[in-house]
Amino acid sequence: MAYEERSQPASDDRPPGLSPAAAALAARCEAQVNELTRRMARGAFEQVRGYTELPGDVKDVEIAATARHGIRLFLRGAADGSRWDSLEYFQERAAQRAEEGMPLHLLLRTYTLGARELWRALREMAGPGEQQALAELTEALFTATDQVVGAVAESYLDERVALASERHEQNRSRARALLDGRPVVDGSTPDGPVLVLFVRFGTPAATDGPSPVTVRRLLRRVQAALDRAFDTEVLAVLDGDGGHVVVPGVTEPPARLRESLRETAGPELRLAAAAATTVGDVPRAAHLTSEVVRVAAACGVRPGIHRLEDVLLEYHLSRPSEGSARIVAMLDPLDDRPELVATLRTHLEQRQDRRATAHLLNLHPNSVDNRLARIQDLTGLDLADPRDVALTLAALLLRDADTGAVTE
Template sequence: MAHEEPRGREPSAGLSPAAVALAARCEPRVNELARRMAREVFEQLRGYSGLPADVKDVEIAATARHAMRLFLRGAAGGTAPDALEHFQDRAAQRAEEGMPLHLLLRTYGLGVRELWRVLRETAAPEEQDALAELAEALFTAEDRVVGAVTESYLDEQAALVAERQEQRRSRARALLAGDADPGGPVTDWPALLLYVGFTAPAPPGERSSVAVRRLLRRVQTALDRACGAETLTLLDGHGGHVIVPGCGAAPPRLLDALREAVGPEVRLACARAEAPGDVPAAARQVAEVVRVARACGRPPGLHRLDDVLLEYHLSRPSDASDRIAALLAPLDGRPELLQTLRIHLGQRQDRRATARALSLHPNSVDNRLTRIQELTGLDFGAPRDAALALAALSVRRYEETV
């Protein structure tokens, strides 16, 4: 007679003697069943056949053997917490080896199915109640093991990703600091130096750390895909430097990829480094090109040194910078006059074009220009004074962004 269990009994309360006896009769088949799983059953899984033979014959077969013995000998129903450590360790190992998680989990699912098949084949007609007990215990154990395996795998995978990212950041830091390349073969050069600006500078704490991490993940993915290589990045919530090893020119879709990841406000500048020693100077240049372009009011996008060549030159700090900037000090507190001067010079001193850009009548532009000349003493009809005004604007706008 099969042992009758009261309805509603929890699996953790223990198995009946009949269920324990049925499980014990299946245990001698564990070795043969584990070999069959590792060499035949799991072969139906896509990607499994490409695993090394020692992984299939030793690691996976041993894990299957351990799991089946653990279950069949467990007369208390379910799996003891400390017994999960073995599966967690194996899951971490599979993550390190690069085995896909879906493939790992499907081996457990197929293993449970095969063990259930053996239990059914072994059970006598009068042991149906015992078989039902073992089925409940088996599925409960599978749920716990799969949960532990998934958690361990994902933890290890996250740790590996973080380690690779930190290695890439460390290499970027070293190169930007002018140190010897700590990890790159000779074939990594020349390299492309980028400076990416996401937004205008914002106060600390404006973006949450979670939002920044998500932003940087999107940017890293966009860079790797567009460049077809693992890029070395040193970025924060507002942008930063990127090194693309083995690349001498910006990929055609780079700007579009960054806009998809960040938005239309992205700014980008590029330079080429022939060797590790060229990186610091190239990095300074691309960062300055973006800063000058922003200071000059240029729209977001790809900025080239030639696009801001004059402003770049005029904004270089020198002993005369403060005195040049002071030429426009009389206009402090009059932003409309500074705006008029900047647009007027940008429109090649065409008063009508300036008026259109400002939505003003040309006479109003004339009045503003006259007032500017009275306050500063500069005569914009004289080439030298116009050049001084442009230099003063460039220095002031540059200093505002530093």
């Protein structure tokens, strides 16, 4: 559990010493602790939505025991001056409730309702002339409830964060094992088909890249969108650029997936999907989806859901072969001219539309013509020749594959 011992509250947080009258009132009420606990568990707590659905042992044993401990701790401390502000017990119980999945609002209301019932008992017990003693105990009860509720909420949330982090890492480990073709450690290897997705967010990054907080928020939103779209908790290995998603038992992405992810990750999102017939086929499907997205981006296909059929020729041209090195070498004369490579790539992505190329590169169309002419002079490739266009496209795709470059 995420519970760790916390320091006791500073002495300044404790109420001033109680008068003998207040101590006497608390001592008389201490004799009714068991009856008061039963009244809480069987009456007050049942007002809380969802309480009656809890397991019997949780209601009748765990919560009742915590209430009894809290009441006795407060009254005994008020009666004899012993410590009543020890929070470790409540923190441990809060972590346990979090692990069991008890809603936080329900847990906190048991404490606030318990404080109200204790105050009512003190009020009923107070006799004539004990108004000041009751006021002292009421102030002390407010202080104690504030400290306990704060500690309980903190421990509960710490435990939930730890549990979520542990589950997230377990799911990432399962996904990595499936993507790498390794056995799943926990033995939960899926049977039947597996849908593999590759997602590239394509969101513009700041000069130094997006902040870690921004990336974490994006990944949480994307995970939630994926879970909603597939109506299950999917396995994902994602970072700030994107990554792979594995969904056992599914062969096709749902129709709402693209729009759901676009709303979350932006309009530049790219996505490819491939079905693996068995878990052993997952690595192939993973490689295929990432390659389809890479080729689609390099060829200027608009962001969206990409299929292999959409980039079939380009995909074929980007496959290494015995002639790959010679094809890539055709662009070697441009190694020291990155602006010419960018112009060439953009020109091909825009289907050789010089005005569109000029607009994207913030150039005059004549400047684009001059750069294309310089490219032809250096490489000998004529972009008016369909064969040379195919060679140039293959060279760019193969260069990307060799360097792992990501081109949007």
